[in-house]
Amino acid sequence: MRGLPDISTVDLSRTRLKLRDDLMFVPQIYGGEIFYHLEVRTTAEYYRVGYAEYVFVSLLDGRTSFAEALAVASQQLKEKALTQSQAMAIYSWLLDNGLAAFADSDASSSGATSGVRESAEKGQFWRRFNPLWMKIPLGRPELLLRFLKPFVGWLFSGPATVMAILLICFAGMKLSSQWSLFTATSGNVISRDNWLWLLLVWVGLKVFHELAHGLVCLRYGGSIREAGIIFAFLAPLAYVDASASWSFRSRWHRIHTALAGVYIELILASIAVIAWTNCDSALVRHLLQNIVVMASFSTIVFNLNPLMKFDGYYVMSDSLQVPNLSSQANSVLMSLVQKFFYGATTGQPTILGRNRFILATYGTAACVWRLLVSLSLLMTASVLFHGAGLVLAACGVLLWFCKPIWKFLQSLARLWREYPERLFRAGFITGVMGMLAITALRNLSAPVMTTAPGVVEFSDGEVVRPNTSGFVETVHVKNGQDVVAGQLLISLQNDDVTNQFHDLEQQLAQEELRLQTAAGEHNSGALNVAQGNLVSLSRQLEECKKRLDGLQIRSARAGKVIARDLPSLVGTFTKAGTEVMTIGREQEKELRLSIGQRELSVSTSLVGKPLKVRIGTHSVVSCVLLRVNPGASRIIPHPAMAAVNGGPLAVAEPDEKESAGGDRLRLTEHRFTAIVQLPEDRAEEFRGGERGTAALGLHESSLGSYLWRFGNDWITRQIDMVKSPP
Incomplete structure (x- = not known):
């Protein structure tokens, strides 16, 4: 609104905040420490705060000022209480996220609330119309899930889970016994001609995946507020809002909810494997193979990857008992970077020892992973969609990289105004490290093996080639089979050669009869002609016999058959001299x-x-x-x-x-x-x-x-x- 002051001009220490009426707090325990889960019931927004933050926030009732709330919290928590700067950060955070508002008298005098909400709504606008990540809600699926629960809810019980694990193990053994055949045809799964089937299988599996999340969330008392479709680089993905699981007090219930989608996909993959190993139809086997690949490989690589904010991330967060794993890892990483470059400390670190090392390692790996994935997706979009892809890639650069760079430049400007000596320190360290890096890159040999x-x-294999052209009638061996010298490999069919051989046999028999007649009649002229014809016909018959024998291709040596796709040769015409296989030792x-x-x-x-x-x-x-x-x-x-x-x-x-x-x-x-x-x-x-x-x-x-x-x-x-x- 015009004429309202910015929140940065307001003295927050003299103001009073009142929490939203629909805000609910649920205690949770992580690593022996108490945290509080904040749920905005009307908007399905979820947050987590520590115990000290909760004590301070719970005092904001619209009548208690910031200073009074901080004083009361300090009396209760003693040395564990928030500092004034930490409390001010929480105070501003409540305003920024719309979790609290100024009391009536303060709001009229400060006018800051609308500015905060306007800024938040502006950020939500840009997120809503991000062309690389579009979310389209389709309504509440809770009625459907409650209808399905009596029929399929038993799949997520303890006994059913044990049976499912046995099914997955059995399918794994079946697949391993035919692994070579499966991998030999798996290249067709990602072929261009299979993209439509792949998309249909992907969408169908993700529907089952998200329904599983919703059913398990309902099982433990959660609610499903929304379901819809997310278009990630124009690729459709189903989703259900199962964020109510964050309020479950048991971390095992939360882990079960997060793993439900992967669990149901692995069951479907196992059923598809068993059907694939017992199916003779080429089309059905191809469709089943699509399901196996998409429901197992892609699910494990993407959904269980803790570096992406999918199921694996939340499982890892609850397993480590570290709430807000990503933000805490980023905070630890940023604190280490600031301490190294700026010599700045952000107060006493709240995460120490092994967990701090784990978070720093996770934060580094997640940053590298996000960078590689972002570059890969941008390149894919720019190539697949041609001109439109370049526009998408440009939008991705603006949305993913420009904002962090702008914030970094703003932080440098703030450092220049407030702590110029820290900026000089960072510049000096960066320069020294840059010189060392350039020297190392130019002078050190790459410690990588060529x-x-x-x-x-x-x-030294024997290349098997037919001596006579013909249609392949029968293939008597298979790839990898051991053969001996003289063993029949392939039978060809050539009616012209066969008929010519029979004709020559008949002509030879007739000429022998003429020879006998001429000899009986003592006809020397006819005898000479018959003898000449016999010699010519015998020579032709011998040559034709070689061609006829050439239709039966035999091995000239002992060894192993080396050939690709021998069964496909049946019925094809093979010219003389064409390589059909190799016999090697x-x-x-x-x-x-x-x-x-x-x-x-x-x-x-x-x-x-x-x-x-x-x-x-x-x-x-x-x-x-x-x-x-x-x-x-x-x-x-x-x-x-x-x-x-x-x-x-x-x-x-x-x-x-x-x-x-x-x-x-x-x-x-x-x-x-x-x-x-x-x-x-x-x-x-x-x-x-x-x-x-x-x-x-x-x-x-x-x-x-x-x-x-x-x-x-x-x-x-x-x-x-x-x-x-x-």
Whole structure:
């Protein structure tokens, strides 16, 4: 309102506050200390304060002034009472959050209340219309939850939880027995063609997830005030307001409420796993696999991640018995930063020992995580939505980074006015640290090993190719099967060759009959013609017999079958000379490395020398680098190496010239190949197609150059993965 003074101009020590009538206090115990949970019942807002703060706040009845309330609280709490500055901070906090208002006489004289509410409403306006995080309420779901509770509420009882844990363990064992098959087809889950199914599964699972939170919250006497949809970067997420669980006195009830969503999703994932292992329909198995991946992996990575304010955060907060974990961690981190740079102390620290170290570590990890997630989301939005994505990214920068930077600049200005010596100290320390950092980045070698990814292949395998073209009729072996010399591998069908062979047999029989007739009649001319025809037909029949025998592809040596997707060959036409499989010996294997241009000089210097290789989960093995092939290519050396299949190499769609070969993807850069010979005494431990890594030595570049390239490569990979999904 025009003409009303700002709250900063009011002498708060002479004012009187009155708490809201709908404010309720509930005591809770954290780590042996008493805290009070504040609930605004009409707006479903929740806060926590310590016991000393509660004693001071409870005295604000509209008749007691700030000074009187502070004096009474000091008499009751003695040395544990709030200081005047702490009490003033609580006083202002109550006003800022609308938890209290000036008494009538004070409000008319100060006029500060409307300014406080106007500022709060302005902040809520910007949060409400944040394009990166839009919350759309859809009403109160409590009637629906109370209707569902008699039917499904038993799922959250003790006996049902034990049965669910056994179900999850059983599903885990079933999945582990078919893990190779599951992972081989899991790449299709995140493919571009599957995004619609993935979105539908995601939305459906989140509905069950949020309903579970609501049901458990009702189970312990809480209320669900609101449900709706949150659009995070235009991705829909369901939500229910189960914040009433914060008022539960038992932390185990609060933990149970927080874990209810993950619990129900893991049950659904377990049922999907069991159904997947017993289903023959390809479409149904694909849908079940979507459910398994989204209900297990994504739930564990995101919902149980304590660095994000999802379920795992609240579980960790209650497990550590640290209320407001994020804000307290930030406070501890900021106090350490201020003490180091400014030499300032914020009074006697309230958190000491192990908890202070845990909070400082958590605060640092959460800051780094938020920064990485923010950058990743901004890059994803800018690439996925093109021009609109750039606008979204710009809004994200303004909403996430500009406000903290502005507050930081304001704090510097305040320090310049009030404590200039602290600002000089911070500038000096920052300058010294910057010089030390620059010196270290320029002069220190990167303590990072140069590595090259690779895949295990048979080194001296027999490439099996048909000698005759034909349609694949039967595949008699499978990938990884041991075969002996002469064993039938594939049967082809070629009616032209078969019919030609039978025709030649008939012609040969007729010509033999003519020869016998000419010999009986002593007809020398006819005899010579018949003999010549017999020689020609015999030669043709012999050649046709070879072509006919070529329809039965057999192994020329003993070994193991190496092939990809053999069953898909049935019914396809295979030209003569086309590679269909390889027969290799277990003792003859090599690691085929993919070398980047930066690692080429290091790799060539190691030819003929031993190097360390780690393949899969096996122990390190000492090998010899045989050669580095001089030609670079964008062809993927092996499907297991592609990032879309869980490999280390980024891939992209081929251009028009490269797509002529029929391959769907290409490497994003030209890379060289190198061959590492695996020792015969260890070769049998490794499977064909298993990924490995070779250590090529320490980086030759400086630490700064390495970090710059690493960051640039990481950003490039993220953008490439978004641009070229599988």
